[in-house]
Amino acid sequence: MRIVEKTARFAAIAVAILFIVLSLGGVVGAWYLNWQATDVALKGFGVIEVGVGAVDAGVGRVDDLIAKSRTEVRQAAETITTVGVKAQANKPVITALNARLETNLGPRVAQMQQVLAPVRDALESVGNAVSMLNSLPILADRAPRLKKLEEAFTRLEALTVDTTQLQATLKALVEQKGDVAAETVAALTAITQRIDARLGEVQSNVQGVRADVAALKIGLDARKARLLFAFNLVAMLATLMLAWIVYTQVVVFQHHRERLRQPVA
16 A cells, blocks of 8 residues: 555656646746747738838828929919910010929929839738738728829829920910910919819828828837737736646645655554
8 A cells, every 4th residue: 555655646746747847838938939929910010110101201202292382383373373464574484484393393293103103002011911910809900091092193193284284385375476365374374273273182192191101100009019918918827827837736746745755654
């Protein structure tokens, strides 16, 4: 009986030691997995944050170009209204206006299209990344809508035609001899108003994207903090559970060791 009892106690001690070793390994493994999951999450959020930064910088640049272009167009409209009917008497003013529009307005519209092209690609990448993260309920969010940028591109293409028409009409106005009919001035004014309206529509689209990006950035920061907290919480709970197992097995180990040391009655 004594041999059987000793064997059973040695077996219990061995099992306790095994559980202690496995539990300590589990603690290390839990925090290793936490580190790996955190690293993957930060890389995923980092990809989105880089794309969001590129989109924000691009639409901010376009917004600035639009503001300058609208100022230019409104000044042109005022000049046309003031001196258009007497074009020959104010030929230097009209010529300078036409040169300024050729130098500034047309190239700015083309620059807007160039700036928005990579922004569209970045926004599409952000949308795909957000869709992947949305597979986790804790990270559900809405990406900035690509439709707004597509509408901006469509309006910019129409603006290219309008600016070309405005410059051609102004050039013809400079070359025309005699006073200009009021209908011509009215037509030029209508073109400038149309350009200003379309610039305003593009600006509205761009600002809408910028607002979506700002909201996404705030949401991403909150969700990143929540996800990292969840990772740490799980690792901490696993550590506490495994620590309790270690404690109980240490008690078992000490109990059986003490009983083994007791002399035979």
